[in-house]
Every structure is written in structure tokens, then in C-alpha cells.
Amino acid sequence: MTGDRRHNPPQFDDAFRARLRELVFWRRDVRRFRSEPVDGAQLSELIALASRAPSVGYSQPWRFVLVECPKRRAQVRASFERANADALASYGEDRRGLYARLKLEGLDVAPVHLAVFADEATVAGAGLGSRTMPETMRYSVVGAVQTLWLAARAHGLGVGWISILEPDVVSAALDVPATWRLVAYLCIGWPAEEHLDPELERSGWQDRVDVSGLIVKR
Numbered sequence: 582m583t584g585d586r587r588h589n590p591p592q593f594d595d596a597f598r599a600r601l602r603e604l605v606f607w608r609r610d611v612r613r614f615r616s617e618p619v620d621g622a623q624l625s626e627l628i629a630l631a632s633r634a635p636s637v638g639y640s641q642p643w644r645f646v647l648v649e650c651p652k653r654r655a656q657v658r659a660s661f662e663r664a665n666a667d668a669l670a671s672y673g674e675d676r677r678g679l680y681a682r683l684k685l686e687g688l689d690v691a692p693v694h695l696a697v698f699a700d701e702a703t704v705a706g707a708g709l710g711s712r713t714m715p716e717t718m719r720y721s722v723v724g725a726v727q728t729l730w731l732a733a734r735a736h737g738l739g740v741g742w743i744s745i746l747e748p749d750v751v752s753a754a755l756d757v758p759a760t761w762r763l764v765a766y767l768c769i770g771w772p773a774e775e776h777l778d779p780e781l782e783r784s785g786w787q788d789r790v791d792v793s794g795l796i797v798k799r
Contacts, residue, residue, distance in 0.1 A: 608731055611739030612684040614691040614770035624693060631729035636721035638709030643725045646755050648694035656754035658688050660747045668745055683784060687741045691768035697726055702760035722764040739772035
């Protein structure tokens with residue numbers, strides 16, 4: 582048939598599915614990095630793969646900002662310190678001490694800082710799907726972040742998602758358009774240590790929730 586762009590899909594066997602399961606299990610929120618640089622071509626490959634994530638209306642709203650300027654990084658660091666102090670003060674005495682001991686970011690050592698935004702004014706996709714649920718623009722960006730996270734793990738790289746920040750302050754520090762909304766500030770680099778269990782579980786902050794309690798039938 583003329584113009585037929587269909588292709589035979591690859592066949593994924595049990596061995597591949599087992600490796601995929603391992604990849605998901607070993608994807609960790611990394612906070613401790615080595616200082617060795619990350620190859621620029623490797624990083625570009627990860628971002629290109631992240632851009633293959635699904636998006637509402639095929640809007641592809643993700644925008645990636647590599648934060649390399651020391652002054653801008655310092656502004657982000659200062660935002661974290663303020664937000665972290667506020668978070669510490671918000672906990673009761675029983676949690677405050679544990680919170681203070683947690684390692685919550687890798688801003689000082691991670692060689693790559695990558696801010697990921699949703700361009701909520703994009704004309705791509707013509708508003709399909711997002712007119713009724715505008716939050717799906719940001720959900721689409723989260724899908725891209727997860728894709729990048731898994732791909733980075735497959736390359737041996739670690740990713741840490743810094744959410745203890747002031748979004749408006751970070752957006753101003755990075756001088757992005759007013760219609761861009763911060764979704765994730767990521768630290769990327771080579772992990773200083775490897776663990777199968779999440780750090781917050783290991784530190785006693787939160788046990789894993791039983792998945793059976795998360796499924797509801799109607």
C-alpha cells in the first residue's frame with residue numbers, strides 16, 4: 582500500500598522483561614555523586630530519548646535547560662536552603678531530627694544540573710486533550726523525566742530529583758519564558774554508591790506501601 586508506514590514491532594522475550602524489571606527496581610533517586618563529568622553526547626542521547634515519551638495531543642511540551650552558569654547554580658542552591666529550612670520547621674519534634682539527617686540533594690557535586698519545564702503555551706498539539714485537563718501538559722513532562730531516569734540508569738548514571746525548591750525563584754534565576762512551568766530540577770552524574778533499596782526507606786523515613794492497598798475495583 583502506497584504510503585504505508587507500518588513496521589513489524591520487535592518481539593520482547595522473557596529475558597528482556599526480566600532485565601526491564603531489574604532496571605525499574607534499580608532506578609534510584611541518587612543524592613550522592615562522584616564529580617567526574619558526564620559526556621555531552623551521552624547526555625544529548627538521554628534527552629533525545631526522553632523526548633520520545635508520550636505527550637497529551639502530541640504536544641511535546643518538555644523544555645530542557647542545562648544549568649552550567651555558577652551564578653545561576655548558586656541561586657538554585659540558595660533557593661534549596663530556604664525551602665529546606667521551611668520544610669524542617671514544618672515537622673514536629675519526632676520527625677524533625679530525622680529530616681535534618683537526611684541527604685536530600687546532590688547540588689554541590691553532581692556535574693550536570695538539568696531543569697525540565699512544561700511549555701504551557703506551546704501550539705504543538707493544538708490543545709488536543711489538554712483543554713479539558715490542562716494539567717496533562719505537566720504530566721507529559723513527568724513521563725519524559727521518567728524515561729530519562731530509566732535511560733540514565735541503563736547507562737550507569739544516577740539521577741536525583743530536587744523538589745525542595747521555590748519554582749518561581751528557579752524560573753527567574755534561569756530566565757525562562759513566563760509560560761514555562763518548572764516540573765523537575767535534576768542532578769545527573771555517576772553515583773558514589775549503589776543501593777537496591779530507596780534511601781528514604783533505608784533511613785527509616787518511609788516504608789514501601791503495599792501495592793495491593795493501592796488498587797481499587799469499582
